[in-house]
Structures are given as structure tokens and as C-alpha cells.
Amino acid sequence: ETGVTQTPRHLVMGMTNKKSLKCEQHLGHNAMYWYKQSAKKPLELMFVYNFKEQTENNSVPSRFSPECPNSSHLFLHLHTLQPEDSALYLCASSQGQVNSPLHFGNGTRLTVT
Amino acid sequence: SQQGEEDPQALSIQEGENATMNCSYKTSINNLQWYRQNSGRGLVHLILIRSNEREKHSGRLRVTLDTSKKSSSLLITASRAADTASYFCATARFLNTGGFKTIFGAGTRLFVKA
Numbered sequence: 001e002t003g004v005t006q007t008p009r010h011l012v013m014g015m016t017n018k019k020s021l022k023c024e025q026h027l028g029h030n031a032m033y034w035y036k037q038s039a040k041k042p043l044e045l046m047f048v049y050n051f052k053e054q055t056e057n058n059s060v061p062s063r064f065s066p067e068c069p070n071s072s073h074l075f076l077h078l079h080t081l082q083p084e085d086s087a088l089y090l091c092a093s094s095q096g097q098v099n100s101p102l103h104f105g106n107g108t109r110l111t112v113t
Numbered sequence: 114s115q116q117g118e119e120d121p122q123a124l125s126i127q128e129g130e131n132a133t134m135n136c137s138y139k140t141s142i143n144n145l146q147w148y149r150q151n152s153g154r155g156l157v158h159l160i161l162i163r164s165n166e167r168e169k170h171s172g173r174l175r176v177t178l179d180t181s182k183k184s185s186s187l188l189i190t191a192s193r194a195a196d197t198a199s200y201f202c203a204t205a206r207f208l209n210t211g212g213f214k215t216i217f218g219a220g221t222r223l224f225v226k227a
Contacts, residue, residue: 004155006155033215035217040219041219042216042217042218042219042220043156043201043217045214045215045216048212048214050212055212056212056214088153090155090156092155092156098143098144098205098206098207098213099143099144099161099163099205101146101158101161102146102148102156102158102203102215103158104148104155104156104157105155106153106154106155107153107154107155109153
């Protein structure tokens with residue numbers, strides 16, 4: 001059982017849809033992250049939030065819009081996605097220090113049709 | 114560019130044998146971490162080794178770090194079928210902006226045959 005919960009586990013959406021991914025951590029961590037995992041590619045860091053403030057946007061297209069209302073919740077709002085955006089989207093949290101390991105959720109498997 | 118690169122990309126061994134995976138990186142780091150991922154699941158942190166450490170143990174895991182060669186290895190001893198998974202190295206380093214980044218490699222897929 002992970003301390004980081006992601007919903008939904010699976011999502012199929014059309015290119016004109018708007019959907020949101022949700023992440024919640026129950027570990028009391030200060031930092032939250034979105035990573036994208038595509039087949040045969042390394043994990044790509046998308047966004048980093050520390051104490052609800054965005055500290056990293058790794059050149060992510062604007063069709064991905066993150067939201068962090070508090071230190072326990074993180075959303076990724078999706079609109080007008082492309083088929084190449086299909087991937088496993090992983091949320092993680094940590095204590096926000098460089099030597100703090102990341103705790104991952106089980107991800108949302110996104111398919112864009 | 115990719116920071117950590119694992120070698121080999123895939124490894125198949127018999128139960129009871131040892132498995133060794135290697136990771137190379139390009140820039141200076143604060144620490145190097147190893148994670149495990151079962152198919153369709155999230156990553157699970159295994160072990161962290163700091164840049165001033167050379168070797169670390171945790172149960173059947175042994176990690177080495179050679180900062181002069183910018184490389185690390187993960188050794189799993191007496192492997193079990195349940196060790197079948199993908200293993201990733203990740204490096205963490207401070208940024209000029211004052212924050213830090215944790216960057217992952219492409220992973221090694223380990224298959225342990227019963």
C-alpha cells in the first residue's frame with residue numbers, strides 16, 4: 001500500500017476532451033512531482049512543487065496544467081492532448097531535501113485517441 | 114540529455130544467481146538512488162548512496178559508487194523470482210536556481226527464472 005494515491009488508474013480520452021489527474025499524499029511531505037513515463041524512454045520530470053509553489057517546469061507544453069492547492073494534493077489538468085501524450089503519469093512526493101527519496105504513486109495510464 | 118544510463122538494458126538469470134546492474138552519469142551529483150518498478154506500478158525506492166560514500170548495503174542489495182568514473186552498480190545477491198522488475202538509477206543534484214533535480218535513467222529489466 002503506497003502513501004501516495006493517484007486517480008484514476010486508467011484514463012482514455014479524445015484529443016478534444018478535458019480531464020484531470022489527481023494525486024494525494026498521506027506522508028506529510030513538502031514536495032510533490034509529476035513524471036511522465038513513456039515506453040522505452042527514461043522517466044521525464046514534468047513539474048515540481050515545494051510548499052505549494054511551483055519550482056520546476058521542465059519545458060512542458062501548455063496543454064498540461066498543474067495545480068497544487070496544498071502540500072497534500074496535486075492535480076494535472078489535461079486539454080487538447082495529442083496521441084503521443086499517451087503514457088503512464090506518475091506522481092511522487094518527498095520531504096523536499098536533496099537526500100530525501102521519492103515516494104511514488106502507482107500512476108495513471110493515459111491513452112489519447 | 115539523459116543523466117543516468119543503465120547497463121545492461123535487460124538481464125535474464127536463474128533464481129539463486131547474483132544480478133549486477135550498472136549506471137553511468139555525466140554531471141556532478143549529491144547522491145545516487147536506485148529504484149525498482151514492477152510492471153504497471155509506481156517506482157519503489159531501494160537505496161540511496163551519497164556522493165561521499167563508496168559502498169552501501171541493505172539486505173541482499175549492495176550499491177557501489179565511483180565518483181571518479183561517474184558510475185554506480187547495484188548487486189542483488191541470491192536472486193528470487195520475486196526480484197523480477199525494472200531497476201532504475203536516479204541522480205540528484207543542486208541547480209543554480211537553488212532547487213534540485215532527481216533525474217532517472219532508462220532502467221534495466223531484470224527477469225529471474227524460477
